[in-house]
Amino acid sequence: MDITVKNITDKLENFAPIEYSEPYDNVGLIIGSYEQIIKKLLITLDITEKVIEEAINKKCNLIISFHPILFKPINKLTGLSSQEKIIILSLKNNISIYVIHTNLDVIWNGINSYISNILDLYNTKVVFPKKGIIKKLTTYVPISYAERVRNSLFSAGAGEFNNYSCCSYNFDGIGTFLGNEDATPAIGKKQHLHMEKETCINVIFPYHKINYIKNALFKSHPYEEVAYEIYNLENYNSRLGIGISGMLKKEMNEYDFLRFLKTKMSLSYIRHSLFIGKKLKKIAIISGSGSFGIEHAIKEKYQVFVSSDLKYHDFFKSQNKIFIIDINHYESEKFNKLIIQSFLQKNFSSIDIEESSICTNPIQYFY
Numbered sequence: 001m002d003i004t005v006k007n008i009t010d011k012l013e014n015f016a017p018i019e020y021s022e023p024y025d026n027v028g029l030i031i032g033s034y035e036q037i038i039k040k041l042l043i044t045l046d047i048t049e050k051v052i053e054e055a056i057n058k059k060c061n062l063i064i065s066f067h068p069i070l071f072k073p074i075n076k077l078t079g080l081s082s083q084e085k086i087i088i089l090s091l092k093n094n095i096s097i098y099v100i101h102t103n104l105d106v107i108w109n110g111i112n113s114y115i116s117n118i119l120d121l122y123n124t125k126v127v128f129p130k131k132g133i134i135k136k137l138t139t140y141v142p143i144s145y146a147e148r149v150r151n152s153l154f155s156a157g158a159g160e161f162n163n164y165s166c167c168s169y170n171f172d173g174i175g176t177f178l179g180n181e182d183a184t185p186a187i188g189k190k191q192h193l194h195m196e197k198e199t200c201i202n203v204i205f206p207y208h209k210i211n212y213i214k215n216a217l218f219k220s221h222p223y224e225e226v227a228y229e230i231y232n233l234e235n236y237n238s239r240l241g242i243g244i245s246g247m248l249k250k251e252m253n254e255y256d257f258l259r260f261l262k263t264k265m266s267l268s269y270i271r272h273s274l275f276i277g278k279k280l281k282k283i284a285i286i287s288g289s290g291s292f293g294i295e296h297a298i299k300e301k302y303q304v305f306v307s308s309d310l311k312y313h314d315f316f317k318s319q320n321k322i323f324i325i326d327i328n329h330y331e332s333e334k335f336n337k338l339i340i341q342s343f344l345q346k347n348f349s350s351i352d353i354e355e356s357s358i359c360t361n362p363i364q365y366f367y
Contacts, residue, residue, distance in 0.1 A: 115287065137229070
């Protein structure tokens with residue numbers, strides 16, 4: 001059976017929904033067609049001309065990149081810039097490009113969780129839980145149909161929260177309706193006031209699944225006109241958001257922790273604040289650019305803050321309260337290729353999936 005770009009992207013967007021990406025981001029299918037049949041797939045952290053050439057040489061016609069090639073619209077394709085050359089080269093060689101970026105950052109099984117596993121942290125939790133992503137559905141169903149509707153909603157993804165599934169709140173009451181002469185009621189007679197014993201079903205769901213939830217409701221509900229309400233909730237999902245925190249298996253001093261971090265993450269270069277002379281146990285991690293999290297980490301009494309792209313003045317914020325570490329942007333996100341590759345190999349064992357052999361890190365170091 002042929003596997004198309006859409007087959008791939010549907011799986012990826014269920015794993016890391018596009019709706020979870022930041023407003024400034026540009027994720028999803030950037031170049032190509034959803035109907036294109038995939039021959040071979042290449043995974044990279046960045047799109048460069050060399051990566052496109054690698055895809056051509058390896059006969060890969062889909063590239064999945066962590067970083068976007070376009071953040072802002074372009075007005076011309078002349079091939080004068082590297083960005084334009086990449087687009088032209090991919091179009092000429094019928095190579096589709098898909099981006100999965102900040103939506104991958106926020107999921108529980110994303111890069112921050114990956115790093116926490118490498119460091120063998122326990123009692124892990126999200127540093128900045130994402131708000132405004134949970135909705136609540138309330139609907140009213142004849143008691144004899146309640147189980148069918150509930151199960152249909154569960155199958156569509158409703159009622160899931162952290163380690164629990166099939167969550168709902170139900171109570172019984174009396175519903176009334178009066179159908180006019182054009183109505184075709186499933187229960188009762190038109191132009192006659194009807195009273196029906198009904199179950200009120202309440203479930204929560206992530207907002208990116210709203211269409212699946214509504215379709216499941218309409219297909220399983222017996223009424224011609226389905227009564228339902230959908231609310232936006234302020235609750236946050238504790239397993240979805242930016243960064244991760246946890247506890248080290250054993251306390252370490254700053255020097256030992258730097259050696260531990262360097263070894264575990266295969267780092268060659270680390271920047272850090274002044275030693276604070278304390279044993280380290282509680283750690284917060286934000287992959288990529290995470291300077292915005294320093295004050296929060298201090299407030300929450302973390303002893304170590306690990307991120308990248310920190311400026312000179314960011315290290316002054318330590319104030320002998322927290323040990324601040326910058327492991328560099330590329331190094332903090334390099335495992336994203338493995339995360340994407342592992343996920344796709346589990347779901348598409350019949351196609352070749354390769355990790356790019358090109359190090360796209362634009363920063364070089366002199367030791």
